[in-house]
Amino acid sequence: MGTPVLKAVPEDFLVHEVPALAAPRAGGGGGRHHHLRLRKRGYTTFEAMDLLARALDLPAEAVSSAGLKDEDGVTEQTVSVDGEAPAALLERLNRDSATEGRWLSFASLGPAERRIEIGELLGNAFRLTLRSIEDGLAEQLRGIPRGETGLAFANYYDTQRFGVPGGPRVTHLIGAALLAEDQETAFALLRTSGSAEGARALAHRGDAREFFAQLDQRVTAFYRTAHSSYLWNEQLAGLLAAAAEPGEAAAVDREGLRYLFPTTARPALAVLADQPELAYEKWRWSEGELRMRVSRRPTVLHTVLTLGPVEPDELHQGRSKCTLSFMLPSGCYATNVVAQFLGRLDQGLQGHQGLQ
Known part of the structure; x- marks a missing residue:
């Protein structure tokens, strides 16, 4: 199977954050904080928050978000500011941040009584466009009943956790x-x-x-937790190796990082039954100091993928494209889900090791 292409253009990777907090009500009164909707292309969440803090002449910690979104997509999330966010200043920041291939869009949601803290989201909704699909895979996708399929997947931290696009991990x-x-x-x-x-x-x-x-x-704090993420991935790969029978898992090198992907559901479900969670160290900057606490992350999760029609790909002559839509809990990686989904269709896992 040839290599399908994800993120051929940023608009092929759409992410909408589902917040855990209700949005401020218009005309609902004041508050010490201000919530904003952030849409962006070509910026990390850290970069966007830093630009906002500088524009407002506030310390970096005065701007917060529930989660981090990658730069190589079009993403939408909520951020909060300790204080006011004047509309004229936001308009100027939006205008000044627009450079070739990159833009930010901050829009006021209104004042709020509390700031947004990391982790306060239910998950993320994804709509991805998979391109350069060869005929064999196109027929497999068309053959999925009702264009919908469930997937039990190993919940790895994917390569984005360990570096920026095009950079070393x-x-x-x-x-x-x-x-x-x-x-x-x-x-x-x-x-x-x-x-x-x-x-x-x-x-x-x-x-x-x-x-x-x-x-x-x-x-x-993010760098320290990235190290914990790497160790967590190694633990999960070890569990899958122990659970898999011959032919039920495949070792994949992705940008210098080792993954072991289940090629059938059985070893993933075996790990889920035996070790539904694994501990890891999570670092946070809080109240002026670095703090570490032990948290737990699910080893195996389930999602439902909804496929759009398989149709001609205008960017790759003679190939097809298809949209994939699904929801994931906070902290999960859509690229990891897509790689394992394609691996189930092509159990040899040939061709999409480098999917980004």
């Missing part, structure tokens, strides 16, 4: 260095990362300790 290595208090190594790795923080590190003329002291500490 090093966030977990940065986190490991920070946990070892080796800031020089962390700084050197960050300078290679291709991220917005990496660009700032390249321009920095002081030492590593000074740089990390000035950095938004939510970002350093």
Whole structure:
């Protein structure tokens, strides 16, 4: 099977956050905080929040979100500001942030009594366009009854957790260095990362300790947790290896990171029955200090994929395209779901190891 293409253009990857908090009511009174709807293309959530904080002349911690969304898609989520967000300032920020291929759109939802905290979302709704589909896979997709199928999937952290598009996958290595208090190594790795923080590190003329002291500490917490994510993935791969019979799992190298994908539902369900959750260390910046708590993440989850019609792909002559729509709980990766879905259709997992 040839390689299907995901994210040929950012509009092929649409994400809508489903918040856990009710939106402020129009005309519903005041509050010390302000909630905003953020739509973006080409910016990470951290970048968008940093730009908003700078525009409002507020510290970085004064802008918060329930979750992080990648830059290589069109995403929508809610953020909050400690204080007011004047409409004229938002309009100027939206206008000034629009560069070739990138834009932000902040829109006021109104004042609120409380800020949004990380994790306060029910999940995300995805609508993805899979392109460059060859005839064999196109026929398999057309043959799915009612255009709808369930999938039990291994709940890996996908490659986006460990680096930005086109950059090396090093966030977990940065986190490991920070946990070892080796800031020089962390700084050197960050300078290679291709991220917005990496660009700032390249321009920095002081030492590593000074740089990390000035950095938004939510970002350093993210790096530490990325290291925990990597270790968590290794644990899950070990469980699947132990549960799988010959031919029921396939090792896949994706941008230098090892994954073991179930090629049938049985080993995934066996892991679910034996180890429904695995612990990991989650780092947060809260009340002026880094805090670590042990959290638990589901090993195997289930979702339902709804397929659109298989039709000609205007970007790839002679190939087809198809939309996939589904919901995922907070913290799950749509690219991981799509890779495992395609793996069930092609049990050899040939051709889509690099799906992004």
